[in-house]
Amino acid sequence: MMTDRALPPSAKTAPVLQVRDLVTEFTTDEGRLRAVDGVSFDLHAGQTLAVVGESGSGKSVTSLSVMGLLPARIGRVAGGSIKLDGKDLVGISERRMQRVRGNDIGMIFQEPMTSLTPVYTVGDQIAEAILTHRDISRRAARARAVELLEQVGIPEPKLRARAYPHQLSGGMRQRVMIAIALACDPRVLIADEPTTGLDVTIQAQILELLRRLQAETGMAILFITHDLGVVAEIADRVLVMYAGQMVEEAPVEALFAQPRMPYTIGLLGSTPRPGASALAAGAAPRLRAIPGNIPSPRALPQGCRFHPRCTHMREGLCTTAAPPLDSAAPGHQVRCARWRDVATQEART
Amino acid sequence: MVFFVLRRMLGMIPILFLITIGVFLVMQVLPGDPARMILGQEATPEALAAVRERLGLNQPLHMQYLSWLGNVMTGDLGRSMVDNSPVSRAILNALPVTLQITALALLVGLVIGVPAGVIAATSPGRLGDGVATFIGLTCISLPGFWVAVLLLYVFSLWLGWLPSSGFVRFSVDPWQSFLHSIMPAIALGLRPAGIFMRLVRSSMIEVMKSDYVRTARAKGLTARAVILRHGLRTSLIPLVTILSVEFAALLGNVVVIDTIFGLPGFGRLIFNSVLRLDLTMMQSLVLIFAVAVIVINLVTDILYFILDPRIKER
Ligand SMILES: Nc1ncnc2c1ncn2[C@@H]1O[C@H](COP(=O)(O)OP(=O)(O)O)[C@@H](O)[C@H]1O
Ligand SMILES: [Mg+2]
Numbered sequence: 188m189m190t191d192r193a194l195p196p197s198a199k200t201a202p203v204l205q206v207r208d209l210v211t212e213f214t215t216d217e218g219r220l221r222a223v224d225g226v227s228f229d230l231h232a233g234q235t236l237a238v239v240g241e242s243g244s245g246k247s248v249t250s251l252s253v254m255g256l257l258p259a260r261i262g263r264v265a266g267g268s269i270k271l272d273g274k275d276l277v278g279i280s281e282r283r284m285q286r287v288r289g290n291d292i293g294m295i296f297q298e299p300m301t302s303l304t305p306v307y308t309v310g311d312q313i314a315e316a317i318l319t320h321r322d323i324s325r326r327a328a329r330a331r332a333v334e335l336l337e338q339v340g341i342p343e344p345k346l347r348a349r350a351y352p353h354q355l356s357g358g359m360r361q362r363v364m365i366a367i368a369l370a371c372d373p374r375v376l377i378a379d380e381p382t383t384g385l386d387v388t389i390q391a392q393i394l395e396l397l398r399r400l401q402a403e404t405g406m407a408i409l410f411i412t413h414d415l416g417v418v419a420e421i422a423d424r425v426l427v428m429y430a431g432q433m434v435e436e437a438p439v440e441a442l443f444a445q446p447r448m449p450y451t452i453g454l455l456g457s458t459p460r461p462g463a464s465a466l467a468a469g470a471a472p473r474l475r476a477i478p479g480n481i482p483s484p485r486a487l488p489q490g491c492r493f494h495p496r497c498t499h500m501r502e503g504l505c506t507t508a509a510p511p512l513d514s515a516a517p518g519h520q521v522r523c524a525r526w527r528d529v530a531t532q533e534a535r536t
Numbered sequence: 537m538v539f540f541v542l543r544r545m546l547g548m549i550p551i552l553f554l555i556t557i558g559v560f561l562v563m564q565v566l567p568g569d570p571a572r573m574i575l576g577q578e579a580t581p582e583a584l585a586a587v588r589e590r591l592g593l594n595q596p597l598h599m600q601y602l603s604w605l606g607n608v609m610t611g612d613l614g615r616s617m618v619d620n621s622p623v624s625r626a627i628l629n630a631l632p633v634t635l636q637i638t639a640l641a642l643l644v645g646l647v648i649g650v651p652a653g654v655i656a657a658t659s660p661g662r663l664g665d666g667v668a669t670f671i672g673l674t675c676i677s678l679p680g681f682w683v684a685v686l687l688l689y690v691f692s693l694w695l696g697w698l699p700s701s702g703f704v705r706f707s708v709d710p711w712q713s714f715l716h717s718i719m720p721a722i723a724l725g726l727r728p729a730g731i732f733m734r735l736v737r738s739s740m741i742e743v744m745k746s747d748y749v750r751t752a753r754a755k756g757l758t759a760r761a762v763i764l765r766h767g768l769r770t771s772l773i774p775l776v777t778i779l780s781v782e783f784a785a786l787l788g789n790v791v792v793i794d795t796i797f798g799l800p801g802f803g804r805l806i807f808n809s810v811l812r813l814d815l816t817m818m819q820s821l822v823l824i825f826a827v828a829v830i831v832i833n834l835v836t837d838i839l840y841f842i843l844d845p846r847i848k849e850r
Contacts, residue, residue: 293754294754298747302751304748306769353846
């Protein structure tokens, strides 16, 4: 099973979502800042791409760019393309974007406790999503809402449809959020840290639910998280972000077995062991704190953005030229000028 | 729902009781001898004693209170000290006038204040916000009597569109009644309009940043649906609180408005009773106002209950 999912997506099928060189900027009091700088990825049907990185690395801004939900007048996509089934979403009208949101792309968020409107029943909030995109009766939408509640594993869905958000637990609310996101059978689900803040058993249940729904519907999932244990659970491919840039992208097994970028190695907190991955050993890799802080987009270091925190940093090389993305293996990209040296060094220790 | 209302009403009883005691005691402490007030300075001691006997003023205080309370409960508020007419009748005559004017004033406040607040909140820092905020601030700072005089000058004296003075009861001629109410309602309602506008603006700016508004947008709702169904709906909850406070404030402002527009409402009763030192009337008016404020609070609670499902848990 695991190896099946970890296979690189077939090159023949076109990706549902294709992001190329995405640049997202914010206009702030202190001028313009680039929160996302040149992110590219392909998302295929039935596959899950995990986006990982420390807080502030630009994961949420990437997902909001795809949804067209950047804060009005402050944030904007300044470059690149976001293609859904080959059609670019960048620069289309708000009206056309509204038809994409909730219909082609569903989204769930980190805070299930506050993400539902407190004054409407959850059934009505699901039905609203359906009525927005489908030409069906209110009755039919309500009935469909109950079905969806059942589908996301809520017991007594008929009764729960009439409950208000505050009457449900955090885990239940996240299930309702999933029901809303899936109400119109979107081909892409964006999940921005959907399990952060839930306790571990609930977290596992939500992941299991997402896996099941993906198997049932064949939707593609863009899964944002900073928990590498979660990545191991759910992802087919992983994209590592640092200070607005993608610094490594690889199939999940390759990333855990042979992380190339010193930042990823630091996150994994273990030296790479070729062959036997931490995954296979069953030990959930934990995110290890790397000394130092992620730089603000306002004050990016010269050269490689990670060099001030990097144990492999070489003066003169890493401090001057920004390294390009390099291919370490087929389907495995890394942004590090010294990844070959790092690989041999790490292998020796 | 019924249970909730009943519980709140039961909770009101002790408060009402305390208010009657308060009102009664205040009137006792006020200087002046009611008997002498009724009969005038030249009254003979015998006549004074007779009146005191009739009014029960010789009884101990608690007996006086109980008999007064008994009368009040049966709707008998006593007789005016000035012309001996029943106070209840005067109040019943003035009540519909004041209710009509204040209800219309609140409506003016809501009709101007809520949309202005929404416009301001959905375009923070831009032209719409600037204009709406300016109008809101103007509404709050203009004194009611000044607006009243200005309206009178423009619409009655100059354009001649609206009657300048007096009142026609709704039961007699609804249209004329409405025409007579417009200017008083606007003069009273501008201040609440400004206050509602500022409240809706600030609470809605917060709500528009909330996670659930983000969810609503992620569903693909139109901007209009997001603002009205998810933004405004929850912003109305704090509005309910201020609504009751403003209604109480309106009741206080009717004196000026009734006087300027010659309305036979509570304002006139207050004015006349103070002028003539009609203690019974004053006592009854204070009581009515206190009861009105309590009833408004009950209505507020019920509105909360309807608007915010989270309250049902408590
Ligand atoms: N509304 C905003 N205004 C200005 N800057 C923002 C805004 N939202 C995000 N940013 C910037 O974008 C960067 C990335 O943020 P984000 O994508 O939320 O990180 P994360 O990876 O934790 O999800 C942050 O460093 C922040 O400075
Ligand atoms: Mg985030």
